[in-house]
Amino acid sequence: MMRKFSLLLSLLGLVSLGCASDENDNVPLTKDSSAPGQITNIEVVNLSGKAQIKYQLPEDPNLLYVKATYMLDSGREMEVKSSYYNKSLWIEGFAKAGERDIEITTVNRSEVESAPVTVTINPKESSLYEVFRSLEVGPDFGGVFIRAKNEKRIDLALLLMEKNDEGDWETSGNSIYTSTDSIFRTIRGLDTINYDLAFTIRDRFLNTSDTLFKTIKPIYETEIPRTQYSGYPLPGDAPTTEFPFPISRMFDNDFRNWPRIYITDAAAPAPHSFTIDLGAEVKISRIKVWDYPQGTSSGFFYYWQFNMRKFEIWGSNNPTSDGSFNSWDKLGDYEVVKPSGLPLGQQNNEDIEFAQDGFNWSIPITAPKYRYLRINNLENWGGSGRIAIAELRVYGDTR
Incomplete structure (x- = not known):
């Protein structure tokens, strides 16, 4: 009986300790009931839809952060905190231009706040x-x-x-x-x-x-069936690389799997061009290209190596057999631009989604019908003319 009673007391003690721990979880680590000093030497930089407030911190070893509270035009209450390591904070989210009052306090390690300082900002229109x-x-x-x-x-x-x-x-x-x-x-x-x-x-x-x-009212368009496409090699067009990556890989409906892509031979001098026969004269509206994500030690990148960056599109109905561009009409100069603007070797989610959806290259609406298309790649992401393409489709009006 005594052993059972002792065990019960031990369990109650553990429960008591657990409850005490829970009660103290949100208690400040230090106890300092004195309010910290206010910020001084305030400077405001007004920008579009926001303002930067610069200041000098009070001399207080227990200072933890600076807090600003304000209200947006929508009525939404906002709170911004800035560490004591910083000498400024950003007030953001305004739509219209005009003056607003911002309350700023300093907070110490015991979560005691200073008296507020009211700062007037005057952000510009968003x-x-x-x-x-x-x-x-x-x-x-x-x-x-x-x-x-x-x-x-x-x-x-x-x-x-x-x-x-x-x-x-x-x-x-x-x-x-x-x-x-x-x-x-x-x-x-x-x-x-x-x-x-x-x-x-x-x-x-x-x-x-x-x-x-x-x-x-949208303009009529349909996809030209890929089963009509075929390669139409001309003198001067870049040969495929030593491993078989024929031009037909661009029309096989395989967007992701290696080695189901078209790649030109690196030994051929830049620029690299290729020619396709659409099987009939077509009023072309656009050409859509899906790049192959190329792997590196840091992951897979669309804006990388042999994927086209700067190129030309040409059209013809009667290409000469010598491979020159004399019998071709230039339809435009094109460049792939990353939505994010990030440097080479970096990409964000928007860049990836943009590439996975395929790049659309519009053809001038004034252009006549063409049967043959020629793409002349001036520069890839690696700086050479070599081409790598997963899939290509042509759209237009076949009527």
């Missing part, structure tokens, strides 16, 4: 509105194009809206999320009928621009 003012939308082949400038590279959502059955505007699944500086996307898969659409831009603080309303 870059959100600059993007909206640059917004252009209109008909494209098989869809709607959206173009805008985002020079400050803010994170934004470009929302495309349609009316639901009740006649209310609602966001479609075709919205664009990006931070690139030059936005150009086409929402495809639409019929050649009139669409009543609305476009607005939202930033990460849920500020929203005005709304652009537009009725748009």
